[in-house]
Amino acid sequence: MSQEIVPSPVRWGILGTGRIARIFCSTLKALPQAQIYAVGSRSQETAERFGQEYHAEACYGSYEQLVLDPQVELVYVASPIGSHYQHVKLCLNAGKHVLCEKALTQSSAEAKELYDLAQEKQLFLMEAMWTKCQPAFLKVMEWKRNGSLGVIQGVEARFYTQATREHRLMKNRLQGGSLYDLTIYPLTYACALLGYEPKEVHALAAIDGDQVDVMESIQLLYENGSFASLTGGLACERQVSLYVHGTKGRILLESEHFFKAQRVTLTDWNNQPVETFDGTFQIDGYEYEALEAMSCVRAGRTQSALVPMEETIQVIRLMEACQAQWSHIAPCR
Ligand SMILES: NC(=O)c1ccc[n+]([C@@H]2O[C@H](COP(=O)([O-])OP(=O)(O)OC[C@H]3O[C@@H](n4cnc5c(N)ncnc54)[C@H](OP(=O)(O)O)[C@@H]3O)[C@@H](O)[C@H]2O)c1
Helix, strand or coil: CCCCCCCCCEEEEEECCCHHHHHHHHHHHCCCCEEEEEEECCCHHHHHHHHHHCCCCEEECCHHHHHHCCCCCEEEECCCHHHHHHHHHHHHHCCCEEEECCCCCCCHHHHHHHHHHHHHHCCCEEECCHHHHCHHHHHHHHHHHCCCCCCEEEEEEEEEEECCCCCHHHCHHHCCCCHHHHHHHHHHHHHHHHCCCCCEEEEEEEECCCCCEEEEEEEEECCCCCEEEEEEECEEEEEEEEEEEECCCEEEECCCCHHHCCEEEEECCCCCEEEEEECCCCCCCCHHHHHHHHHHHHHCCCCCCCCCHHHHHHHHHHHHHHHHCCCCCCECC
C-alpha cells in the first residue's frame, strides 16, 4: 500500500504583533499546513504575551533575534508600511522567505531592490495582497480571460472608511495616509482588470495638517480608451464598492466589500445574471494568501504567480505617480 507523504507544516515567524498580525495568526492557527513557530516584537513582554496566545514555541524581544532562529522558515512581516523595506531586507539577509503586508514598500526602487535580493538569494518574496489569492477575485480574472466581460471599458471602485485622529493611518510619522493602505485596493483591482501600464494617470488628494493624504481620487486612462475612476479616503463613513463595465458583461459589488468578496455575479447589459460564483471562505479570506505562500515555499518558488513581484512594483510606481501630482494641493484643514 502506498503511503501519502504529508509535508511538515511550514514554520512561520511573525514579525510585529499589531492588529493584522493577530488576525493573520488566528487564520494560521486553523491551517494544518502552518505552525506559528516564533514571534518577534520590539518588546520581550509583548512577544511573550502574543506567543502564549498563539502557542508559539519561541518568543523574541527583537526582530533581529527572530530572523536568527534557524527553525523559522517563512516570516510574515506585519509592521507599519514605512518599516517594511528594512524588515524584509533583514529577513532576506538572514535567509528567510517572506510574506510582507501591503504595501510592500513606499517606493518602487525599494521594492525592486528587495525583489532582486530575493532572486539573488533564491528566497520567496510576496506582498500580502490577499484579494488576489481569493476565489471570487480569481473568478473575475477568469471572466476577463475567457471573454465573458467582453472588452472592459471602465472600472469604478471606492474604499472609504473613518479613521480616528489617533489611528496610525492619520499619522505622518507612521507613514499613514489612504493611498498605500486603502486606495491600493481599488488601484490593484483596476490594474488587474485593465492592465498595469495606463497611458495616463491623474490624481488629486486632500492632505491634512499632518501631511497625510486623507482622501484621493485617481483616474487611469488606457491606450484603447478604457478608464478607471478610483477613490479612497479615511474621513468618511465606510463605503466600499466596485463596478466593472464590459462590452458583454458587468459586475457590481456593493453589498460585499470587493477586496474580500465571497460571492460575485456576472450580469448582462439588462442586469440579468449570467453566472453567479460562490467562493465562500474556508476561514476568513486570509487563508488563501497563507496557503499560496506556503505552497510556493514548499515548491521552491521565489515568487507567487498570483501576486507576481512585477505587478506589486508597478502598482507602487503608479502610487508614486499619484503622489508626484499632489505637491500643489493645499492642506484640507
Ligand atoms: N491585509 C489586510 O487586510 C490589512 C489590514 C490591516 C493592516 N494591514 C497592513 O498591515 C501592516 C500593519 O498594520 P496594523 O494595522 O496591524 O498596524 P498596527 O496595529 O499599528 O501594528 C503594527 C505593529 O508593527 C510593529 N512595529 C514595528 N515598528 C513600529 C513602529 N515604528 N511603530 C509602531 N509599530 C511598529 C509593532 O509590533 P511590536 O510592538 O510587536 O514590535 C506593531 O504592533 C500595514 O502594512 C497595513 O497596511 C493589512
